């Protein structure tokens with residue numbers, strides 16, 4: 489039998505690539521391997537589940553068996569790839585060797601963990617997949633007070649969502665504003681004020697240094713001496729592309745697994761997309777880029793080499809208390825910001841010396857302008 493096209497990972501990158509590939513090629517054997525339970529779900533929904541009162545099962549869109557049938561593929565669940573052998577075009581699952589025709593890395597990014605002193609480290613929950621979400625929901629049942637670590641996009645989304653679900657929120661992060669790498673300070677202030685109006689208590693500046701059990705709850709010690717009381721901690725301090733197995737196999741690594749515009753790694757027949765991939769210098773941990781990659785790579789795998797293109801990639805942040813759309817200026821670009829509006833309705837625009845729009849952050853009523861502004865944004869990968 490011919491060696492299959494093998495995709496490692498059944499997140500949005502893996503399943504969407506398989507779907508796009510099957511539109512073009514119904515014959516080539518296809519094998520998907522995943523360390524998790526293989527259910528198909530939309531990860532962005534994880535930070536809207538409490539507001540909508542959805543259990544993990546309610547967020548799952550299809551079981552792996554149904555996905556296998558739909559994709560005419562084999563889906564191996566709870567199976568962790570442990571090594572790649574590019575010289576022999578095979579991968580390892582423990583002692584088992586699995587040959588491939590082409591191998592696609594769609595194995596995502598892992599949550600950054602920081603060591604915290606104290607006896608309650610097990611009460612810190614990362615939420616980066618459906619199984620994490622199920623664990624957190626079970627632990628949060630009947631509890632009231634959640635401490636969120638991290639003021640990035642995901643930390644802010646969880647703050648909004650958990651408050652809609654009836655929880656009290658303290659948010660701790662060692663930065664001066666929310667979403668510091670994404671947002672102009674005026675837009676950040678609008679989002680912070682929105683979340684505060686719902687009840688979030690922000691503690692921007694200090695770090696969590698120690699977490700201890702105290703009575704029925706937890707005692708969180710911050711580096712500025714504050715002590716906060718909570719029942720659970722959500723960690724949203726960042727994601728790091730998974731690169732270890734690729735590095736061990738000798739593939740080029742940057743911020744993620746380095747790929748060219750054809751999504752090919754430094755080794756022929758091995759490709760990468762999604763959160764783990766650094767595409768022509770860009771490691772974008774969002775859905776829109778991976779959908780573009782899935783369509784282009786499917787063409788390449790089906791015999792028509794196709795480079796990926798990225799248009800503008802604005803991100804809609806799910807903080808309904810203060811609607812927010814952001815398109816940060818391309819890395820390394822030089823621009824000047826102007827800010828219009830006030831309070832919740834901020835329109836912050838970044839332009840170059842010739843007046844060309846490079847990026848924006850829109851909050852509140854100003855998000856209405858996004859469609860017109862998107863037309864003026866430069867493509868990220870032309």
Ligand SMILES: Cc1cc2nc3c(=O)[nH]c(=O)nc-3n(C[C@H](O)[C@H](O)[C@H](O)COP(=O)(O)OP(=O)(O)OC[C@H]3O[C@@H](n4cnc5c(N)ncnc54)[C@H](O)[C@@H]3O)c2cc1C
Nearest residue numbers: 497498499500501523524531569595596762763773774775
């Ligand atoms: C809470 C949250 C909200 C978000 N909201 C938005 C949003 O609103 N808009 C947006 O654009 N983006 C959002 N994102 C980002 C977006 O969801 C991700 O960019 C996208 O889902 C990544 O998909 P992926 O398939 O690359 O990775 P993942 O979904 O992480 O999938 C990785 C897969 O690889 C498997 N795997 C890993 N290692 C191995 C191994 N060694 N062997 C076998 N299998 C392995 C895993 O089991 C999993 O199946 C959000 C992310 C989070 C966490």
